[in-house]
Amino acid sequence: MSTTxxxxxxxxxxxxxxxxLELAARRDxxxxxxxxxxxxxxxxxxxGALLTDVDGNVLIDFAGGIGTLNVGHAxxxxxxxxxxxxxxxxxxxxxxxxxxGYVALxxxxxxxxxxxxxxxxxxxxSGAEALENxxxxxxxxxxxxxxxxxxxxxxxxxxxxxxxxxxxxxYKHGFGPFAPEVYRLPYPxxxxxxxxxxAAFLEEFxxxxxxxxxxxxxxxxxxxxxxxxxVAPREYVDGLARICRERGILLVVDEVQTGFGRTGRxxxxxxxxxxxDLVTIAKSMAGGxxxxxxxxxxxxxxxAQVGGLGGTYSGNPVACAAALxxxxxxxxxxxxxxxxxIGRAVETRFRSFAERFAFIGEARGLGAMRALEIVxxxxxxxxDKAHTDRVLxxxxxxxxxxxxxxxxxxxxxxxxxxxxxxxxxxxxxxxxEHALAAS
Ligand code: PLP
Numbered sequence: 001m002s003t004t005x006x007x008x009x010x011x012x013x014x015x016x017x018x019x020x021l022e023l024a025a026r027r028d029x030x031x032x033x034x035x036x037x038x039x040x041x042x043x044x045x046x047x048g049a050l051l052t053d054v055d056g057n058v059l060i061d062f063a064g065g066i067g068t069l070n071v072g073h074a075x076x077x078x079x080x081x082x083x084x085x086x087x088x089x090x091x092x093x094x095x096x097x098x099x100x101g102y103v104a105l106x107x108x109x110x111x112x113x114x115x116x117x118x119x120x121x122x123x124x125x126s127g128a129e130a131l132e133n134x135x136x137x138x139x140x141x142x143x144x145x146x147x148x149x150x151x152x153x154x155x156x157x158x159x160x161x162x163x164x165x166x167x168x169x170x171y172k173h174g175f176g177p178f179a180p181e182v183y184r185l186p187y188p189x190x191x192x193x194x195x196x197x198x199a200a201f202l203e204e205f206x207x208x209x210x211x212x213x214x215x216x217x218x219x220x221x222x223x224x225x226x227x228x229x230x231v232a233p234r235e236y237v238d239g240l241a242r243i244c245r246e247r248g249i250l251l252v253v254d255e256v257q258t259g260f261g262r263t264g265r266x267x268x269x270x271x272x273x274x275x276x277d278l279v280t281i282a283k284s285m286a287g288g289x290x291x292x293x294x295x296x297x298x299x300x301x302x303x304a305q306v307g308g309l310g311g312t313y314s315g316n317p318v319a320c321a322a323a324l325x326x327x328x329x330x331x332x333x334x335x336x337x338x339x340x341x342i343g344r345a346v347e348t349r350f351r352s353f354a355e356r357f358a359f360i361g362e363a364r365g366l367g368a369m370r371a372l373e374i375v376x377x378x379x380x381x382x383x384d385k386a387h388t389d390r391v392l393x394x395x396x397x398x399x400x401x402x403x404x405x406x407x408x409x410x411x412x413x414x415x416x417x418x419x420x421x422x423x424x425x426x427x428x429x430x431x432x433e434h435a436l437a438a439s
Contacts, residue, residue, distance in 0.1 A: 008050060008424050009399035009431070010058040016040040017055025036170070038063065038403055039396045046073035049420035051401065060428040062402040064415045067225070067257045070284035070339075071329045072419035078287035081325035085318045092317070094123075095310045101320035105293075108327055113279055113295040114253070114269035120301035123293050123315030127256035128156025130280040130292035131219065133309060135160060137294065138217035138250045138278065141303035146215035148205075148249075150187040152227030152407050155219065155254060164219065167226065167407050183210045187224065188236040191362045191373065192381065199239025212247040217278070222268040225257035228406030229371035229413050231364060237272045250277040250300065256292070257369075260284035261330055261418055264340035264367025271366065287326035291319035335418040342425060343367040346414055349429045357436050359387060371405065371413045372436075383408030387439060394435035400428050 016024065016039075023042045041053045049072060051061045064070070071078060085101065094102050106121035113119060124130055135147055147164065149155065155164040157171060163178035165171050172178070185205055188197030206212040222237065224230040244251045253276040258268035262284065265271055269279065277300055282292030294301070330336065343365065350363035350370055361375035374391070376382040388410045395402050405411040416428065 008058065008060055008427050010056075011399050012056045015053075015057060015397050015399075016042075017053065017057060019054040023054065034170075038392070039401060041396065041401075048072040049417040049424050057399070059396070059399045059401050060416075060420075060424050060431070062400060062414050062416045062428050062432075064284075064417050065288060066283070066403065067262060067415040068283045068288050069417045070260050070262060070335060070419075071287045071326045072417040073288070075287050075326065075329060075419070077325045077329045078289075078322045081321040082289065082318050085321035088317075090316075090318060091313070093312055094315045095307075095312075099317050099320075101317045101324065102315040105315070105320045105323050108324065109281070109293055109295045112266060112327070113281070114267050115275040115279075115297065117275075118298040119295055120298045121293050121295040122301065122309050123291060123320070124311060125290045125292060125313055125316075125319075126156070127254075127280065127282040127292055128158045128161040129311070129314075130256065130282055130294050131155045131161045131164065131252075131254060132158060134219070134252045134278045134280050134294045134296075135164075135217065136308070137296070137301060137304055138252060140305075140308070141300045142216045142248065142250060144214050144216040145181045146183060146210050147181060148183045148185055148210070148215055148218040150185050150220060152187045152189060152224050152230065153184075153219070153221060153254075154224075154226030165226075183215075185218075187227065187230065188232050189224075189230045190233065191230070191364075197233070197236060199236060199243065202240060202243050206247070212243075212249060215247070215249045217250040217252045218244055219252040219254055221254045221258065222272060222274075223258050223263060223366050223369055226405055228373065228408075228411035229365050229369055231366050234272055237274060241274060241276075252276060252278045252280065254280045256280055256282045257415075258366075260327070261336040261339045262367060262369050262415070264336065264343050266330075266336050268366065284330075285326065286319050286323040287329075289316075289319040289322040291316070291323055330418075333419075338418050339368040342416070342418065342420065343370060345422075345425060346370045346429065349433070353433060353436055356433075359384065360436075365414075368414065368416065368418065371411050373406065374410045374412065383410035385409035388412060390439040391432075391435045394439050395432055398431045398434060400431040400435070402428075402432060 110119040155161040186196035278296030354360040
């Protein structure tokens with residue numbers, strides 16, 4: 001390890017160490033291949049932005065459980081609130097004996113989610129489940145069945161959300177037939193596809209793909225998550241929102257990955273002055289516990305019949321207590337502002353990486369949600385997945401957990417906990433630079 005680094009990363013063994021390898025062998029016998037892993041390291045404990053593996057190696061975490069840990073691993077306020085709720089009761093089912101935590105969290109989300117009018121919130125367990133419910137509600141509210149999504153979108157792995165997801169490998173291959181009435185628009189991915197990234201193309205879409213009066217909703221990620229941290233241009237989003245409004249189509253913004261401060265605003269919608277009809281939220285809402293929500297216009301949310309929404313575990317009381325604590329922590333510790341600071345620091349380093357390494361086609365992002373797109377050369381812009389995988393591997397071998405993304409598997413993205421210290425951030429970026437130089 002370089003002597004210029006601070007002391008966060010402590011590697012006792014080459015990665016993966018013997019205990020991780022032993023667990024990997026047990027895992028191979030017990031767990032199906034289809035459940036993938038970004039690294040072969042097994043976690044033993046984690047605090048803040050540091051993760052200790054079962055061999056005692058300490059790694060800096062730029063992955064944050066795929067953007068779920070904005071308040072940090074084992075955030076003390078979240079742990080305390082969850083533990084206190086565990087002592088009171090673990091589960092009653094909100095559809096059987098409701099409880100205050102669910103209502104309090106709904107009130108909180110109604111107050112902080114984008115949109116000025118009256119709002120309501122329902123809770124479920126995962127990002128995919130939130131998307132499923134947003135579509136159900138939009139269909140019931142409009143009496144239409146069509147769902148318009150985007151190329152490069154990721155909305156989940158259930159049948160409907162897998163159908164809404166764009167990337168074929170590994171998410172869809174061989175898993176069809178897919179849910180009907182899902183239509184796909186090009187995403188305004190300006191680095192790769194300028195020609196189709198215009199609102200004029202939207203008008204044409206309703207002539208060539210589906211009549212707009214059969215469309216219940218358009219679902220968009222304002223910054224593509226799994227799709228590679230591509231930021232939708234403001235004018236495109238303005239045009240999309242206008243066309244939706246004019247044609248009675250509900251606009252659903254998927255903030256599962258962008259929400260809770262990641263982009264330097266509490267929700268990415270705020271960058272666009274956007275008031276969507278419905279918003280889907282999950283990941284960092286509950287500090288790592290499984291919880292998600294659909295929040296939206298009260299009149300739309302109330303469209304579904306009694307009993308049409310819900311689920312056995314939906315809005316679990318422990319997860320609600322964790323979420324109330326996580327949201328309070330984000331607000332009290334100004335993590336949204338911190339995300340903007342982190343984002344500027346990462347952006348500066350990523351710009352310098354792009355100057356140093358000709359294989360970086362684009363450095364981009366919004367707030368702390370930043371990415372590098374790796375290409376074979378800048379003229380052809382041909383994606384280079386093999387090179388990207390080498391960088392990611394080199395990074396974790398030197399003690400940095402960082403994830404890939406993108407339809408072509410050639411994007412490196414940052415999702416570090418927003419409680420990361422300046423030293424940890426610098427050290428993690430140093431490791432990434434080393435990995436880029438050595439690959
Ligand atoms: N929507 C977006 C934007 C996501 O990034 C994800 C997951 O990464 C999902 C939906 C699905 O969430 P989950 O994996 O919790 O089902």
